Amino acid sequence: MADLSISSATTTNFSNVVPDFIVNAIALDAASPNQEETYWYFSNATERYGYYLTIPEIYSGANAMATWAFGAGYTVVDRAGMPIIGSEMAAILEHVRGMGKDSFSRMIWNHEVVKLIVGDSFIEIKRKDGKIINMIPISPERVRVVFNKEGMIKRYDTWNGKEWRAIAKEDMLHSQNKRIGDQLHGTSQIEAIKFSIDARNEALSDERLIKHRDKALGIVYYKTDNAGKIAYANSQIEKGVKNGEMIGLPEGTAEIKAYPSKSSEDRTAWISYLENFIYQNLGVPRSIVTSDGTSEVGGKMGNVNFEPTYAKERMDMEDDLWLQAGISIKFEKQASLGGLVQQDQAKNTGMTSIQPNDVAATMTRE
Secondary structure: OOOOOHHHOOOOOOOOOOOOOOOOOOOOOOOOOOOOOEEEEOOOHHHHHHHHHHOHHHHHHHHHHHHHHHOOOEEEEOOOOOEOOOOHHHHHHHOOOOOOOOOHHHHHHHHHHHHHHHOEEEEEEEEEOOEEEEEEEEOHHHEEEEEOOOOOEEEEEEEOOOOEEEEEHHHEEEEEOOOOOOOOOOOOOOHHHHHHHHHHHHHHHHHHHHHHOOOOOEEEEEOOOOHHHHHHHHHHHHHHHHHOOOOOOOOOOEEEEEOOOOOHHHHHHHHHHHHHHHHHHHOOOHHHHOOOOOOHHHHHHHHHHHHHHHHHHHHHHHHHHHHHHOOOEEEOOOOOOHHHOOOOOOOOOOOOOOOHHHHOOOOOOO
């Protein structure tokens, strides 16, 4: 007889089975004081490119950041920020062709995307008689940065397929993404969201597989335990599903029921959450890339909140160009929606105002 005494109740112990999440400690990379030169290679660059070229949210997010920051053009200015009409630098930049068919604006857009994806980006500056004659982008996986004992950049080396070629630091435009502490390199935007990206890909792959096999997923209950008959019936069902044909079975010999699984809405909601999380960590509101699922108010506020983020990217690039290449320019701003955001209650005609009578303390006696 079963023991129904309440004193026999037990509890589980998940503390030893499900460990607490612990953030791993990370030490920043630094130059070695015990050797003349320290080299930094960008060995993760090709992996980062893989994420950029295969994950739509990263591809569109990084492209949007570069387009918003540098897509409106530029003006050559003096150090006070005043435009210089007909300047020599403007003519030089107009004739910069990169690999042959580039323009200065396209190279800066390219430079920004690589900086966000890899963490560092490079453009070799070609000079003649002290003047810039061309600028050529170089992918980070073909660059190593050389530091001295004090942690200062000594030069750059580029790999041409056979050997390392030295480039003076004055001849390289080197931008670093969100460099912190005394680390030797920038930080890839992908680094902090790799887990979320992988989780989203897993969920999307699972959902794709379920959708593809949706018409076939099910459980068949047979009125027989004969293995041969069951195998034959299964083969006929498989054939019918594959070819989209009718399935004929003797009445009462089998019952086909839907496969028990969670609602598709649960899975797609999880995928949508991860996609939004990826955009947030890239620093680009989803409304900047697409209006799908975004309200008018949400889109406007996303635009306004995004302005300081891409303005910082623009300012950093202007600093890099001046400090490293002697190029003083101002990138044009995108149209701002800040002035369109309603400032007070009077302008917000859709808002129900609180009237004095609404807050008056009154009581009607019967």
